[in-house]
Amino acid sequence: MSAQQDLSNTEEQYRALPEKLYTHKPLDFDTEEQRFLILHPCAGDKNAEENVVRCSIEVTPLSKAEPFTAVKNSRGYRLIQEVIDVDGESLLVPVAVERFLRNFRHDHEPVRLWIRHICLVESMGEESSRYWTSPFLDRMYELSTEAVDMHIFNTTLLDMGTIQQAFDSRYIQWQKEWHGTVEITPLPKVYPVRVGQKQSLTDPVDRYQYVPLDPVTDEIRLIVLHPSEDEQARVNLHLAHSPAKSDVGYNAISYTWGERQPRADIVVTGQLFSVTKSLEELLRRVRRKQGELVMWIDAICIDQENDAERNRHLPRMAAVYDTATSVLAWLGDSDEHTSEALGFIPKLQSPMLNLNERWEWNIGQPGEYRPEDIARLCAAAYQFLTKPYFHRVWILQEIAWASSPFAVCGVHEGFSFWQMETAARNIQDLLERDPLLARQISEALPEETTAVPEELEFIRKMSYFRFMVSKGKATFSLLRDTVQGRITGDVPGYLETAIMARDFQATDAHDKIFALWNIAQDKQGLDFTMDYADSVAESYVKFTKAWCKQHMSLDMICAAEGDERSSAFYETAPSWCPDWATPSSASSMVRREKMLTRLQIASDILDGKLYWADGGLSRQDLAEPWFSFSGDELLCTGVIVDQLRGWIGADSDTVKDKFAAFFQAVRGYYETESTSPYGDALQALWAMCHGDVPSTWPVRAVEDGFHEAYINKYYKGDRKTARHIFQYVTDISADESSCVLKTVLRGRTLGFTEKGYMCLLPHWIAREGRQRASIAVLAGCSTPVLLDRSEEDGHYRFVGSVFVQGWMEGEWIVDMMGAESAASFWQSKLGEDNIIRIR
Structure with a gap:
């Protein structure tokens, strides 16, 4: 059945009809009669089931009409209906209209309304041609004493919790299939068009104008893409409305929008619609030669010029991809390397690649590839797996919630994301x-x-x-059941997600946070509303405040970086607010950010804090909050524990050179110092460069004695307490050690404090020359922080997070402060005298 045929279908009913239905009587066009709805009052609970909406219809010449209220956007999804009482008879109306009337009625006085979808009958010949027009609607709005937008009214009721969304009870239950084949489903049944818009499939003139979505039935728009055997024929589609929960199946399309792309016109419901050239090409490639294809594409299905609609869609994007029968990831056109890449990726599916006796990599069947071809094939696969598509931040949630996602590139068939991730992991392993x-x-x-x-x-x-989102279900592994119990309901967290996704790209900087909303699972109690009308800085500040208050933690401020790339951002934003739009230039000290080259099913969950420099303070430990916000000022309980004394010189290009410089600096520094807080300074350095405390890397005997080049053989890491190392293998390899050093030392330089502690500083500290920067520990912050005090007003400026060896598990509270416990120490510090003010 084609969409055009479907448009003329009679309305389907899934409920028993009332015995006596109200019938509209014809109007007298000579006297310009018009119907008005008299909404009867209701003094009790307006939403009580027994308080049925009762009203009358009064017919009167328009010239003699009494004052009335006109209702704009009175359309609702017509296949989910409710009954209202009109002059003692039953009238079926969309449930959105019934909810509006139910809550708009007054307590004691009737209300006179003109509501197009009740007062006019579209199917009554001359009445439709005379009155179902844009000029007549404008005239009625002008004659009214006031005009009320039904969709805005209902949206407000939903946001306040006064009413609930209504669904067809047959489709409320949804069984998620993370893998499986696409089923054949009915086409959508409702294709609304704005009044007065002309339609022509062959020669369209008017530009498409969106019809508002019905919030009560949770409508979404769906594309019905018409077939064409001519690949060059203009793209033609209808835009349907359908409840998110229905019997209609659709493919959600995931693709990159691109920036400043040329535009092209397609035909949407008989009208012109402008899209990027790449999207037009995508639609050409995926449309069928026979039969319609039902799809959801954000660039078309969401009115991108309507901020209110965009804001409302943000929290529900996960549901759109979750309930799609499948997700098609469009990777763009193919190139000369695509065929080789797609042929080689299936050969990279083994759990781990190994070297054979000739020191050649075993890939595919024995003898299938010549050793000299491996590099070229890996290069082709690398190019494919690093396409721009994979760098877009919106793609994260689209794939996270996808049913049966698969990738398509040009005319080639693609692969599941599970296959591509395995191939990417193995190539990454080869490179490292x-x-x-x-x-x-x-x-x-x-x-x-x-x-x-x-x-x-x-x-x-x-x-x-x-x-993580699937709780381990999005895998075919036999080990799936063993991992599901480890993935709790609040994993992944918002901070963890934001840190891991910080390098992803977004056309709109708001989306570096907004696009992660449906991935983060710890949003309960987060007092944050996504709003594109806010500036980027305003959104980031509101988000940081909300997260800190929700978790009673200041860990998020440690993602702020004083790098010069964010200088424009900090002209309006406080120094403690992370600039999420700028990729980090130094390693994270508060959450993990590195994907280890291990099977995902057996890897660690990258959630939770790494350290507890404040002693592991929790909200139960103190009787009152230990931080607050006053405008853009952060007021927090904290202690200036030490001062920065100095650091070594310029950053090195390689991890090996950087560590060698650190090693020489530490050995030379502590040889000249009369006291040291470390029993073995080199052990403390080695552990610190792995992001660990000294006890994690105990000394082990080596027959040949100590040798600088093999220092990793001198200290044996404990997997149970190591922060950045895969915990399910018996020994820590040199490759693992090298990867961890590269992760932890990224953007970090070695520093020393006035009290003799070594630390890892962010690289920009050396550039800005803050030789007297303070090192503080804040209550509720898991790592120490660097603060720079302004001489003008006494406030501090946040500089960055810092790893101080010997503080990261709260040792300083006992060793330096002599306190019995973290809770008792911080309880004694509550009060104005120990407030640190940061702007």
């Missing part, structure tokens, strides 16, 4: 374990391109978030 192969892969890439292992983490993070 084999420097020779890494160089050969880079040489096989286009000029000025280098194979970077971290680039493959984008697609792997997509798969990780999908794994």
Whole structure:
């Protein structure tokens, strides 16, 4: 059945009709009669089931009409209906109209309304041609004493909890299928068009104007893409309205919008509609030669010029992808490497690649690939798996909630995301374990391109978030049941998600936070409303305040960086607010950010804080809050524990060189110091560079004695307490150690405090030369922080987070302050004398 045929269907009913239905009587056009609805009062509970909506219809010449209220946007989804009483008879109206009338009626006085979808009958020939027109509607609105927008009124009722959304009871239950085939489902049944808009499938003239969505039935728009055997024919589709919960199945399309792309016109419901050229090409490629295809695409199905609609759609985006029968990820056009990449990716599905006896990588069947071809094939797969699509932040939630996601590139068939993530993990492993192969892969890439292992983490993070959101169900592994119990209801958290997704890209900087809303599972109690009308800085500040208050934690401020790239942001934003639009340039000290090259099903959950420099303070420990916000000022209970004394010179290019410089600096520094807080300063350094405390890396005997080049053999890491190392293998390999060093030392330099402690400082501290920066511990913050005091008003400016070896588990509270416990220490510090003010 075609969409055009479906448009003329009679309305379907799923409920028993009342015995006696109200029938509209014809109007006298000579006297310009018009119907008015007299809404009877209701003094009791307006939403009580027994308080049925009762009204009358009065017919009178328009010239003699008494004052009335006109109702705009009175359309509701017509297949979910309720009964109202009109002059003692039953009239079926959309449930949205019934909810409006029920709550708009007064307690004691009747209300005179003109509401198009009751007072006019579209199917009554001449009445429709005379009155179902844009000029007549405008005239009625002008003649009214006031005009009320029904959709805005109902939306307000929903937000206040006065009414609830209404659904067809047959479709309330939804059984999520994370994998499976797409079923054949009915086409949508409702295709509304604005009054006065002309339609032509062959020669459209008017520009498409959106019809508002019915919030009461949770309407979404769906694309019905018409078939064409001519690939060059203009794209033609109808835009339908359907409740999110219905019998209609659809494919949600995930793709990158792109910036400043050329535009092209398509035909939407017989009218012109402008889209990017890439979207037009996508629609051409996916449409069928026979039969309609039902889809959801955000650029078309959401009115992008309507901020209120965009804001309202943000929290429900997960549901759109969740209830889609499948998600098609469009990766763009293919190139000369696509065929090779798509042929090689299935060969990269083993849990772990290993070297054979000739020190060649075993990929595919024995002898299937010549060793000299491996680098070229890996380069092709690398290019495919690092396409711009995988860098877009909105894609994260689209894939996380997707049913049966698969990727399509040009005319080629694609793969599941599980297959692509496995291939990406294995190529990343090859790049990190084999420097020779890494160089050969880079040489096989286009000029000025280098194979970077971290680039493959984008697609792997997509798969990780999908794994977390599904609670382990989005995998075919036999180990799935064993991991599901470890993934609690509040994983992943919003801070963890924001830190891991910080390098992803967004056209609108708001989306660096907004696009993560449906991934984060710890939003209960988060007092934050996404609003594109706010500036980016306003949104980030509101979000940071809301998260800190919700969790009673200041960990989020440690994502703020004083890097010069954010200088424009901090002209209006306080220093403690992270600039999420700018990728981080230093390692995170508050949450994990690195995807390990291990099977996802067996890897650690990257949630939760790493340290507890404040002693692990919880909201139960203190009788009153230990921080608050006053405008853009953060007032927090804290202690200036130490001062920065100095740091080593310029940053090194490689981890090996950086650590060697650190090693020499530490050995030289503590040789000249009369006292040291460390029994073995090199052990403390090695542990710190792994993001651990000294006890995690105890000394072990080495027959040949100590040698600088093999310091990792001198200290043996404890997997149970290591922060950044995979915990389910017996020994820590040199490759793992190298990856952790690279992660922890990213953007960090070595510093020393006045009291003799070593620390890892953010790299910009050396550039700005803050030799007297204060090192503080704030109540409710899991890492120490650097603060710079203004000489003008005495307030501090947040500089960044810092790892201080010997403080990260709250040792300083006992060792330096002599307190019995963290709770008793911080309780004694509550009060004005210990408030640190940060702007």
